[in-house]
Structures are given as C-alpha cells and as structure tokens.
Amino acid sequence: MSDTPVVQMLGISKIYPNGIPANQDVNFSVNKGEIHALVGENGAGKSTLMKILFGFEKPTSGTILIDGEEVTFASPMAAIAKGIGMVHQHFMLVPSLTVAENVVLGMAPKKSGMFIDFKEAVRLTEEYAERFHFDVEPNARVADISVGMKQKVEILKALVRGAKVLILDEPTAVLTTQETVELFRQLHELKNQGFTIIFISHKLNEIKELTDRVTIMRRGKAAGTYDTDAVSEQEISRLMVGRDVVLEIEKTPAEPEEVVLRVENLHFVNEWNKRMLNGISFDVRKGEIVGIAGVEGNGQRELVDILFGLISPEKGSVQVNGVNIADKSQRELRNMGVSYVPEDRMTFGIAGTASINENIVSDRIASPAFNKGPLLNMRAIRETSQHLIEDYAILCKSGRQHVNMLSGGNIQKVVVAREFSADPLLIIADQPTRGIDVGATELIRNKLIDLSREGAAVLLVSADLNEVMELSDSLIVLYGGNIVGYFDDGQWDDVMMGEYMLGLKKQSDEEVKRACHA
C-alpha cells in the first residue's frame, strides 16, 4: 500500500435527464494497493459514481485521473483498457456458457483464423485461477455452479482483462459466512500482489474487518474519507444516514399460539431433475417469526414458490389455517390472509410504470372501499396510499410518481407497505431487505417484528445470515433440500449456522421434528 492515488475522481457531478442529481461535486481518491470501502444508503450515489468510473455512464461534469493521467471513458471497454475491472452485484455471466467461455467472452482466442480455440480458453482460465488460487472448474456450465463460484468467475474475468483496480459491488450480499471468509482471503491476496480494490458494501462489520480506508456517501455527495481504523461502526452509520441507526434489533419474546402455516413432507424435483426439496415439514405459529437460513440454491426458492402457489410440489401438502392450498390461486391465497414479499421485487413485487398509489392498492383494488359504481374511488385510493407513504416513510415526490423512479429501498417500502397493510395472518418474506439501505432495512425489520407480535405468523427467508439470526424466534436451516437443523432457543451464532448451512453438521431426525408443533 502506498499514498500514490491510482484513481482520482474530481468534482464529479451527474444529473440524469429526468433532472435527478445522482452525484454532486464528488471527490473520490483511491491509493494504489489499498482496499477502499465505498459506503452509503441506496440512492446515495455510490453506484452512479462507480458506473462513471467503469464507463457505463458519462459524468455531467468533473474529471477522472488514472495514475495521474486524465481519462474519459466512452464505454466499459475504455475503462477495462485502463485497468479498471468491475464485479457487478448482479452477475454479468451468460448462464448457458461454460466458465471458460464466460471468461474469454469478447476476447475469445482463435485458431485457424476464425474458430474459437476452446483449449486455449480453458488453459487461460486455469492459468489465472492457479495464479490467484481460485478454485474454479473451467468446463462447468455457469448455470450449474454456486453463487460463490460465479463471483470468482467474475473476478477472474476482470483479472484476465488486465484489471489493476477491482470494483466489487456488494460482493458479500449473496455469500455465506464461510464464502465471505474465503472472498476476504482472496481479496487480501490480491492486495498483497499489488491490486487495488474498491469495495462497495452496506455491512459495516465487513468494512471494519477488510478495508484500509472508507469513503462515505450521502445524498449524492461525499461525506468524507477516513482511515477505517479511525472510525467506529456507529460513526460510519451516522455519517451515512445523518442519524444513529439502531444496529441491534430489540424485540420482546414471542408468545406463539396456534399453527397458521403447516408444511408437510414437501418434495420437489426441478426441470433438470435435480431434487430441490426432499421431504420438508415444519409449522409456523401465530405470533412467531420462523427464519429459514441456508446457502442459496438449497431449496428456499422452490419452498417459497410452492407456498405462494407459483409451482406445485411433487409430493406433500401445505395448509394455511387448516385449509390445503393446492390449486388455490394467488388471489384466493391473499383472501385467506397470506401476504408475500417476493425476492425479485422488480418482477413480482411492483408494476414499474404504474404509480405508487396504484401499486399500493393493487391487491385490494376489487374491494368496495375503492370502487364507486363502475369507476374507481380515486380519493379513497389516494388517501389510503398517502397514509401508507407516511407510515412507511416512502421518499417520493407524490403518490402519482412511477414506482421505478424510486431507489431500491423505497421500491421495497412500497411492496412492504402493501403486503403488511393487508391485515395478514401469514407473511412470507423472501429476502425482504436485500440490497436496500440501512434506513429502509431497519424500518422493514421493525415492522416484521411488530406484525408478528400483533399476531401474524411470519416466515422469513433470507440469505443475510445476520438478518435471520436477529429477527427469528426459531430458525430452520435448509441444506440440499432437507431441514438439517431446527433451533428455538435463540442460542445461535454465525459460525455454528455456517456449519449447518454448508452441510458440515446435521441434527438428528428427532431434533428436526421439533419444527412441527402437532
């Protein structure tokens, strides 16, 4: 590590065509060989800043210096040529291609003038994997590999293209504790070999653990750069949001009552004949939060899809308040009191070009309260929506604004406002705070706790281990389509969870059966 800046962004401003300023006069400087954290709430402008550095967006004004030399990036290619590499939060991989094909995409080695040299592609992948101690299988199809592996492929892609500065956009959001440890080890290794890393994250403990310096962004401006050792998590958090965020969640002990959701012996085989659920049984009772922990791809996706009637199980049943939900439509499920916060909010949670008002009442639009004869009662819709916008602190110009104009956190607040205000008996919350800012996360978590204490049954599925550990009254760990652990004593920590999530440990059938409260 040295004090020579490798990247300098000076006076960067970006105003989008719709007039929204995403960056205002931001100064950002990264030294060679350091790991530099970039933190800020969603909508604070850090993604925009990095998109500008990577040539995805052009700044409205300001200059970028790489190794002291002024550059303008017309495209990511220009940035790559200057040694900037980016690992996006949503992987930029082509699922049907192999690891090696993805690594060489856009720069495929050729033989006899026109054909792809697949051998050379594999060799190149292996060479880089070995040099940086990345354990990847060049011939595996990307669709078949784990999330942690995909991330390694992304980093390899950048390195093969000669990146000296790596931008990692919330890399740990999808990783397990163990995978995160592995990633950090690799990032340290890269740092030791002279690479510079820009690490975007919401997770303050990771920033403290990994990074040398931290730049904090707030509302499109840089709120300061500090040596990481010199600031506490609380200080960073205060600089981010301009107020103190309670990082520890407070909740009263649960007083569970009767069973609301009963899942019995669920089996499911996916389209590639992979067994995704292998006899899952558990109950969720009124007044409790049951968390589902597990590395992604161990059956959570399929379980949630079955619970909300998107797919049918191969075997087994799901009952809500004693009623079998097989062949119930989503409308019928909602009428039974089921609320659903989907993982993919942009596809399943909102209609992007509809207004906030319209999205909020979309599940209850048929209700007499919102209709006047053949017409909609716009006043009632507006009032209901306005009330929820205030209640959930949705940051917007007005309820008539299109939902996709909002930041990620505020979009999720719209989804949650609708789902939580439907007077639910059962809430299925799938990754409810993924990729959203600290303020929105805190609000959503507190609402979940409040609703459960007021008598809703909550099933929380989350890849964020801290989230499930802190919110849940009892915890189920899924591994390979089986429940490998059930915990109801509140005595858990991430190391122990990690062991169950990675299949190193497994409870006996008797212990797992306690998840059913017959």
Next chain:
Amino acid sequence: MLKQLAEWVFQVEFLFVILRITAPILFAALAAVVAEKAAMSNIGLEGTMMLSALFGFLFAYWTQSWLLGVLGAVIVGTLLALMMGFFYLEFKTDIILAGIAVNMLGEGGAIFLLFMFTGLRGNTAILVTPNILIPTIDIPLIKDIPFLGKILSGHCILTYIAFLLVWLIWLLLYRTPLGLNIRAVGESPQAASSVGVSVKRIKYIAIAMSGALAGLGGAFMSMYYSQGWNQGMVAGRGFIALAAQAMGRGEPVGAMLTSLLFGTAHGLSSKVAGLPNVSSFLVSMIPYAVTIMGLFIYAWNRTRKLKKRGIRRLTGV
C-alpha cells in the same frame, strides 16, 4: 386414402420434390434461427422474401445472369433487415412492429415496384428466360447410386446451399467468436456489454445475416421454384419458418427437421389436389394446418414438461 398417402411419401419423385419444397422454408427458418439467437424475432421474413424475390428476379432479368440476380436478392434482403434493425436499435421501435412494417411493404410495395419497373401487373412470367433461372446440377457419383441418387442429385444449386447452410450456421453459432457473441448477446446482453461486446453491433450483424438468408429464400422462389415472380408466391413461408424455428428449439438442425416436416405437408397437399372429388381450397390448407398442429403439439409438449416440473401458473415473466 392413407395408404395412398404413404405410397406417395416413399416414392423417389416425391422425396425429390420434398427437398425442393423444403429449401425455401429452410432458408427462412435459418434466418429466424440466427435472429432469434440474438433475441430478435424477425417476423419480417415474409415481406423480406417477397421483395428479395422480386429484386432477385429483376436483377437477373436486367443483367441476364442468375448469379447476379441471387446476389441482388441477398443484398435487398440484407438491406431490408438492416432497415428493421435500424428502427429497432436506433429508434427503439418494437421489432415486431418493424417486422410488420416490412411485411406490409412486401405485400403492397412489391406489386407497385414491379409495375413501376416493368409495367407488368401481378407476375413476371413473360420475362422469364433460361439465363434467369438458377440451374440444377447433377452430382457425379451420387447420381448413379440407385434410389438415393434420384432423390439427392439434380437439384437446384440453392437447394444444396440451403442444406449446407444448416451445418455452416451451426459452425458459426457454436464454433466462432461471432457465434459466441451472438449467443451471449441474445441470452444476457448486459453480460456481453460488460466485457465490451457491442450489443448493437452484434444485433445488426445477426439481423443482417437473417435478411441475407431470407434473400436466398426469395431468390429460390422467383428464380427457380415459381419460374418467375408472382404476387402470391411466398404464401406464408416466412411465417411457417418462424414456426419451424420455434419447433426446432431455435437450433439449426432442429429447424431443418421441422422445415422438412412442413415441406412434406406442402408436397402432400399438391399431390392430394390431383385427386378427384377433393376440394382444392381445402387441400391448399394442408401445410398451414400442419403448421398449426405442429405448433400445438410443440406447445402442448412444453406445457406438459412445465407441469411435470410443477409450474402450474406462469406468473410474471
């Protein structure tokens, strides 16, 4: 009657005819495959074939060279496709709308242009000379093989090219950097652009190739199959090709097999038309009915698979 049909299907002449009938559908189906691999539905194939058939013929007539005619058809097909690509990629027009526009242009424009250039209405039969028609070739050795020789030899040059292209297109898609880029752009454009592959450029290339292939199909129609251009000549082949692409799972070989199926249906319909007491209107429906049935079976099969996977309602995407 079924027995009669079965007899026909295995006659040498009929098998020969099937290959001939299949060729134009195959050109268009391959055109659809290439475009679809880059995530573009080229529904403008019908109109593209119509116009390239006309211009192929006219170029051949003006130059008295079938080769220049074919070249002209390919160029016109490419230009039409590039025009679609231009509206789609530069002005963000829905590609389906651009395709519809090309089809309407083909429908009305061809008749108008024919009249403008030649003063003829509806067809070019009187302009046909042997120079204009694409020649057929006998393949040495193969032509002497009993049975097979009579089926495989003596076809129009473009028929051979059509089947050769199945392999060439496969090679292009799966063995060349361009093909890798086309597939990447079609499947995840963001992944492709993040490594500096220009999505726009690749899509232009793919749609241009699609147009060139449709152009070959058009040339085949006017300069060999129909022996001159006429108004109703393409007769839905551009759309049948889209069905062949879908049923062939978007792969070159699959598209060839389904094209052969539609070719067979076409061939049978002209055979049946020769029978007494059979309505010719009803009979001319056969290829289209087979297309609809084919699509139905394909869709039914696919839904069954989805059901097997447990997907009971396709919500959202």
